[in-house]
Amino acid sequence: MEFKEVQKFNQWWLWLLLAIIGLLPIAGIYIQLIKGEEFGSKPMSDTGLIIFSIFIFLLIGLFLVLRLKTNIDRAGIKMQYVPFVKKNVSWNDVESVEVLDYGFVGGWGIRLWTVYGTVYNVKGSKGVAIKLTNGKKFLIGTQKATELEEVLRKIRQN
Template sequence: MSETATDAHFRETQRFRQPWLWGLLLGVTLLVGGSLYVEGASGPGAAIGLAVVVAVLVLFAVAKLTVEVRDDGVRIRFFPLHLSARRVPLGEIERAEAVEYSPIRDYGGWGIRWTGGGKAYNVSGSEGVRLDRRDANELLIGSQRADELEAAIERARW
């Protein structure tokens, strides 16, 4: 049987939409591209440099964090880095709590972040749900709807 979005107790997809981030990425792209053009740079080095900058721009454009709460657990997929969702079984979750956090101070930025005590998935904002797991590893899931995510996890656990 195939699973559909209606099988989920909760589903949220987030993308990198911060204006400052896009300003920075576009600025770097224009700076690199413009300097290569003005200097008349050519050859493999210039092409590789521009390709790397454009690849980073495309990566941020297509990246998305999808979180679902289902009967079998919490599924997290950070496309294009995850080709399939990572699942946290509900039985591994001791507690779920909606929290406010500082992406830079607490986790060193956005994306998939590893800390001494666990991992964080965040794309934007400063709200999320912290999962305390039975293996003592913490997992933070950034969310624009943290209270709804926490409630859906708690409903699915019981």
């Protein structure tokens, strides 16, 4: 009895947006640094353009490596939002767990201070809400709600 899921940002519209954003520094570098013309009516300095370009490419790189990994078994709940957060929770520390449709919590990624505590999601609106015995709460998004419910039901039976 084990639930495993790895999610990543693979929405087509997001990658289209990131591709368009990624074209800006490429155009700027080509026009301003290679051709020697000004890029736009109020161009950045060459140094500013290079720093801006590095920032944009790091942002795109971040989306390439972001992963939400969930592993639930008889030992407990393991969640990792690569490269930011890693949680390992034993069932002894869990007061309640519920698969639910949490709706919209202000976007995707890591959302703080919601009614569910911290929400870790990549897309969609289904997840497992976890309340710990110390009162803390968090929610992990899932694209496999039915499979997750079945695994949790089997774990509770044993």
